[in-house]
Every structure is written in structure tokens, then in C-alpha cells.
Amino acid sequence: MNRKIEILYKIAYIAFLSALIFIATYFIKIPYFNNSGYFNLSDGLIIFTSIYFGPIVGIFSSLISTSLADLLSGFAICIPFTIVAKGLESLLSFLLFKLIFKRKLLKYIFLYLSFIPMVLSYFIFYLTLYDFSFNLSYIYSLFDIIQGVIGVSFAIIIYLTFNNINVKYRYKYLLNQ
DSSP states (O other), X not given: OOHHHHHHHHHHHHHHHHHHHHHHXXXXXXXXXXXXXXXXXXXXXXXXXXXXXXXXXXXXXXXXXXXXXXXXXXXXXXXXXXXXXXHHHHHHHHHHHHHTOSSHHHXXXXXXXXXXXXXXXXXXXXXXXXXTOXXXXXXXXXXXXXXXXXXXXXXXXXXXXXXXXXXXXXXXXXXXX
């Protein structure tokens, strides 16, 4: 396939998936108490995007969508932490899934480690936001861990569903033409 067309497909996937992740982040959210963050479904779509479409599409779509959601939600101060958290989460999920690709069960188990950068990044954010109050930082980090576990489970379900669908115009099919 022509390299220009391949790049255009990747840009189109990034645009579409950024919009989808933005909707899951901005509109489907449960705020934490004390209005210091919110629970959302972005992690599941970010991990799915990274393992299904590859790291470039996963990283760019996650950075665009979650940063925009933070900006519009009034959490602009979180954007640097979100960029680190979601970028590393995308990259780590792709690496864990593809490095252990031959052992089918292990790649799904190790995928549950991919949300650790998100939890650590936001833990540092909570520490700086609350003047190093460990109690609140631990409580909010527990919510982030729950969000990560639910997100990885959601990503695995979506991945298995999409992987079993015999669609004529799937990403890999398009790029191999």
C-alpha cells in the first residue's frame, strides 16, 4: 500500500478514536468526592486502541482526547499528568500485549499491569494538589486502580469481540492492500 494512504488511514483512525475516547471521558464520568477528579471509561478504550490499532494510533488518540476532556472539565492543571499517564498507559499496554503475544492467557493477565503508570502519575498529582496529604492521595489512587481494572477488562472484552468479527475492511486488511 502507498505510504501516503497508510498515513491518511492512521490520521483518520486517530481522529475517530480521539472523538470516541473523548466521549467516554467527558460525557460518561462519575466525579470523585471533593471534586478532585472523576471516574471514566477512557482507559478501556485507550488500551483497546493501543493493542488493536498499534501504538501510534493509541498514543495520539489518547493524548488528544483525554487532554481535551481535562481542559473542558475544568481540570486543566491535570493535563501534564494526563499526558504522561495516558501516553505511558498506551505504550505499556501495546508492549505487554505484543511481547507476550504467543502465550494467549498471559498476554491478557499482563495487560492488567498497563494502568500502573496512570495510577502513579495521578498519585503524584494528588500529592502535589493536596500538599502531600497521603490519606487523600491513597483514597483517590484506589479509585484510579478500580478504574484501571475495569478499563482493562472492558478493553479485553472489546478486543475479543472485534478480533472475532470477520470484517472485510479491518485495519490490518487495509494496510496490507
